[in-house]
Amino acid sequence: MKTKATINPATNQATPFTVSGSGRGKHGGLPLKTFAVLALALISGAAAAESAITVTSFGGTYGTSQIEAMHKPFSAASGVKVLSEDYNGGLAEIRAQVSTGNVKWDVVDVETAEAIRGCDEGLFERVEAASLPKGSDGKPASEDFFEGAIMDCAVRNISWSNIVAFDSKRFKSDVPKTLADFFDLKKFPGKRGLKKEPNVNLEWALMADGVPPEQVYAVLGTPEGLQRAFRKLDTIKGSIVWWQAGAQAPQLLADGEVAMTSAYHGRIFNAVRNEKQSFVPVWDGQIQVSDQFAIVKGSKNLAAAKEFLKFATGTKPLADQAKYVAYAPGRRSSIPEVDSSVRFWLPNAGHPGRVLVSNAEWWADHADEINQKFAVWLAK
Amino acid sequence: MTATILDAEPLSAAERRSLKSRLRRAERMGRVRAYAAVAPLLAFILLAFVVPITLMLINSVQNPVVASQFPRTLTALAAWGRTAEPTPPEGVYEAFAEELKVSRKAGELSKVATRLNYDSGGMRSLLMGTARRIKDGDTGPWKERLLAVDAAWGKRETWAVFRQAGDPFTAGYYLAALDLRRDADDQIVRQPEDQRLYVDAMSRTLWVGALVTFFTLLAGYPVAYLLATLPPKTGNLLMICVLLPFWTSLLVRTTSWIVILQREGLFNDLLMALGLIDERVQLIFNRFGVVTAMTHILLPFMILPIYSVMKQVPPSLVRAARSLGAGPVTAFFKVYVPQTMPGVSAGALLVFILALGYYITPALVGGPADQMISYFIADHIGRSLNWGLASALGGVLLAGVLALYAVYDRLVGVTNVKLG
Numbered sequence: 089m090k091t092k093a094t095i096n097p098a099t100n101q102a103t104p105f106t107v108s109g110s111g112r113g114k115h116g117g118l119p120l121k122t123f124a125v126l127a128l129a130l131i132s133g134a135a136a137a138e139s140a141i142t143v144t145s146f147g148g149t150y151g152t153s154q155i156e157a158m159h160k161p162f163s164a165a166s167g168v169k170v171l172s173e174d175y176n177g178g179l180a181e182i183r184a185q186v187s188t189g190n191v192k193w194d195v196v197d198v199e200t201a202e203a204i205r206g207c208d209e210g211l212f213e214r215v216e217a218a219s220l221p222k223g224s225d226g227k228p229a230s231e232d233f234f235e236g237a238i239m240d241c242a243v244r245n246i247s248w249s250n251i252v253a254f255d256s257k258r259f260k261s262d263v264p265k266t267l268a269d270f271f272d273l274k275k276f277p278g279k280r281g282l283k284k285e286p287n288v289n290l291e292w293a294l295m296a297d298g299v300p301p302e303q304v305y306a307v308l309g310t311p312e313g314l315q316r317a318f319r320k321l322d323t324i325k326g327s328i329v330w331w332q333a334g335a336q337a338p339q340l341l342a343d344g345e346v347a348m349t350s351a352y353h354g355r356i357f358n359a360v361r362n363e364k365q366s367f368v369p370v371w372d373g374q375i376q377v378s379d380q381f382a383i384v385k386g387s388k389n390l391a392a393a394k395e396f397l398k399f400a401t402g403t404k405p406l407a408d409q410a411k412y413v414a415y416a417p418g419r420r421s422s423i424p425e426v427d428s429s430v431r432f433w434l435p436n437a438g439h440p441g442r443v444l445v446s447n448a449e450w451w452a453d454h455a456d457e458i459n460q461k462f463a464v465w466l467a468k
Numbered sequence: 469m470t471a472t473i474l475d476a477e478p479l480s481a482a483e484r485r486s487l488k489s490r491l492r493r494a495e496r497m498g499r500v501r502a503y504a505a506v507a508p509l510l511a512f513i514l515l516a517f518v519v520p521i522t523l524m525l526i527n528s529v530q531n532p533v534v535a536s537q538f539p540r541t542l543t544a545l546a547a548w549g550r551t552a553e554p555t556p557p558e559g560v561y562e563a564f565a566e567e568l569k570v571s572r573k574a575g576e577l578s579k580v581a582t583r584l585n586y587d588s589g590g591m592r593s594l595l596m597g598t599a600r601r602i603k604d605g606d607t608g609p610w611k612e613r614l615l616a617v618d619a620a621w622g623k624r625e626t627w628a629v630f631r632q633a634g635d636p637f638t639a640g641y642y643l644a645a646l647d648l649r650r651d652a653d654d655q656i657v658r659q660p661e662d663q664r665l666y667v668d669a670m671s672r673t674l675w676v677g678a679l680v681t682f683f684t685l686l687a688g689y690p691v692a693y694l695l696a697t698l699p700p701k702t703g704n705l706l707m708i709c710v711l712l713p714f715w716t717s718l719l720v721r722t723t724s725w726i727v728i729l730q731r732e733g734l735f736n737d738l739l740m741a742l743g744l745i746d747e748r749v750q751l752i753f754n755r756f757g758v759v760t761a762m763t764h765i766l767l768p769f770m771i772l773p774i775y776s777v778m779k780q781v782p783p784s785l786v787r788a789a790r791s792l793g794a795g796p797v798t799a800f801f802k803v804y805v806p807q808t809m810p811g812v813s814a815g816a817l818l819v820f821i822l823a824l825g826y827y828i829t830p831a832l833v834g835g836p837a838d839q840m841i842s843y844f845i846a847d848h849i850g851r852s853l854n855w856g857l858a859s860a861l862g863g864v865l866l867a868g869v870l871a872l873y874a875v876y877d878r879l880v881g882v883t884n885v886k887l888g
Contacts, residue, residue, distance in 0.1 A: 178850040178851050179850075179853055180849050180850040180853065205853065208578030208579070208581065208592075209578065209582065209853070210575055210576075210578070330753075452592065453585065453590055453593045456585055456589060456854065457663070458589070459851075460663050460665055461663055463665050463839070463844070464663060464664060464665050465662070466836035467669075467836065467837045468837075
């Protein structure tokens with residue numbers, strides 16, 4: 089048991105904070121090394137007995153953001169090597185690992201619905217809110233994290249949004265501004281891209297039909313409400329192009345296959361910033377979803393995994409992550425530290441229009457039934 | 469030589485016995501050697517095929533979760549079921565509340581909740597919500613308390629779901645896989661119309677498999693004929709062209725069809741340029757796209773068995789038929805085709821069974837109404853974690869294939885299949 093962080097000179101050669109492209113961040117003050125030592129000093133009884141942990145996430149730009157903002161600094165500060173693996177979400181692999189007792193992944197990045205379901209199934213270790221570090225402004229974690237960010241088995245790292253996006257080249261004078269416009273084929277002719285799953289689509293259908301965000305799930309929970317949502321989707325069903333992977337949405341816009349599409353806002357941000365596309369986000373009706381870190385039950389490197397979780401959900405790593413992807417950090421204290429060029433793109437930057445936070449609890453309850461109804465509706 | 473045998477003394481009984489046993493031993497050794505020779509293959513089939521399928525079939529009926537956590541409640545429920553009381557008696561509620569506490573403590577309750585939710589949406593929150601409202605030290609009378617927590621605990625349907633999920637071995641997953649369910653009176657009824665999914669998906673899978681088999685045969689037979697009759701030099705080159713797709717990834721072949729067939733794609737451009745169409749046609753993300761891509765991908769599996777059988781057909785037979793006065797068409801269909809049938813049936817069987825399990829291709833180039841049963845199996849394995857239902861869907865598919873195989877055996881005879 090080591091109680092003091094040792095800086096590993098080998099890993100410290102890599103400078104994890106190279107800002108790519110535009111806008112140099114205004115983080116600074118403390119150099120990284122001092123910060124890391126301070127951060128770990130805050131953590132009582134830091135144990136770095138294990139020499140490597142495996143952190144599994146979604147890859148792509150998001151994966152890079154975590155490697156740069158979390159894995160590398162953590163290794164530099166603790167001497168624990170972090171191996172990064174990619175997966176496509178879902179709990180099947182984790183369940184297989186836990187049930188065979190052959191746990192290869194220590195920490196996994198999961199969406200809220202999976203975090204709940206995995207916790208229910210006993211796939212994740214419990215998280216003690218009290219053990220999480222304070223924010224940079226000294227607020228305890230329970231106040232610093234946003235509402236609902238600290239779950240029984242997981243801690244939020246970021247939030248992202250499902251939004252409507254269009255290509256400004258395609259529209260001359262009048263541009264789509266609301267969800268109602270997405271469902272209006274007369275005013276804005278053309279195909280619509282939507283993800284091939286019930287969540288987001290059903291909520292949007294109701295909001296476009298005039299249901300206020302705070303009542304969406306209550307209405308959707310009734311048979312009539314569900315029918316109403318499907319009926320609204322029926323009005324554009326013939327014009328929908330279904331996509332399945334996040335990369336497809338900007339591709340559909342770029343190819344001119346659709347006039348508008350639903351998309352993960354981070355993908356649109358990347359297309360605009362890195363590929364110089366003329367895409368425009370419509371923030372009205374944005375549906376926010378979160379990702380969290382959870383520790384797999386039976387992890388062979390439990391102590392190091394816990395240290396990683398505490399470190400990665402600290403103020404600075406969460407703020408640094410936004411340099412690479414425009415996702416909203418799970419802590420309030422991280423927001424002011426986010427690069428100013430990115431801040432407009434954060435889902436919670438005060439955009440006009442309605443905001444709905446996806447209700448993962450509700451989906452955990454109704455997913456089985458609604459997935460089936462949605463599949464039947466699709467095949468009709 | 470013969471003389472010595474004739475002059476030989478007859479064998480004594482003991483000698484005969486030892487000769488017999490020596491012969492038996494030699495035969496036994498031969499058998500052991502034969503088994504030893506195929507042992508690796510047997511072990512492989514057992515481990516890679518028989519064991520997993522058996523496990524899957526067990527998975528599709530095994531249902532221990534509720535039974536292990538709520539044994540007393542289930543016993544009390546069964547007793548109530550034999551009476552005519554509209555709601556369960558206090559005994560049921562008492563057993564349920566006590567077992568709820570124990571189960572929550574053991575951290576097993578959420579598994580029960582998830583399991584019940586498969587059968588009836590909302591059971592999960594009902595159970596978890598009720599558990600949150602009941603403290604460890606609380607005591608009865610439980611009936612009023614639970615009804616106050618949620619009126620659903622007074623409904624027959626709620627308890628019916630609970631009771632039916634309590635069988636340690638259940639047919640429920642198979643019922644669900646056939647779009648059926650049990651109502652509150654344990655009668656088997658069809659699912660409501662907006663939830664009937666799997667029977668359609670299953671028949672769609674069989675239909676697409678049949679279409680793909682037909683088209684691969686249509687395209688593959690002439691190619692195989694060409695391969696078998698060309699001189700080796702050109703034949704080999706063509707053979708390489710047939711095998712080439714095997715060396716490119718399935719994903720690449722599938723996505724290249726998207727490039728070719730999409731609305732702004734090559735094929736549409738060509739048709740527009742030739743003036744054959746004045747508006748772009750939708751050729752992908754529908755049934756046409758699925759059948760086209762799958763036919764292309766599975767073509768080699770049809771060509772190779774047919775080719776290997778055609779190689780063995782002596783060309784002199786068709787010539788003989790012609791010289792006896794048969795026309796080219798008659799000679800071909802009466803003499804040549806019957807001899808290639810073993811190859812055709814092997815190819816057709818191979819392609820059909822492979823097509824049934826196709827997942828990636830329909831998922832990528834199919835429309836929303838073109839998803840095969842494998843898509844739903846994968847969905848339940850990966851997303852909803854309902855492995856019981858996934859196994860039952862697999863079981864139904866397996867049964868379907870075996871039934872088809874039996875029919876095929878009756879019509880064609882499996883022994884006639886030749887792979888070369």
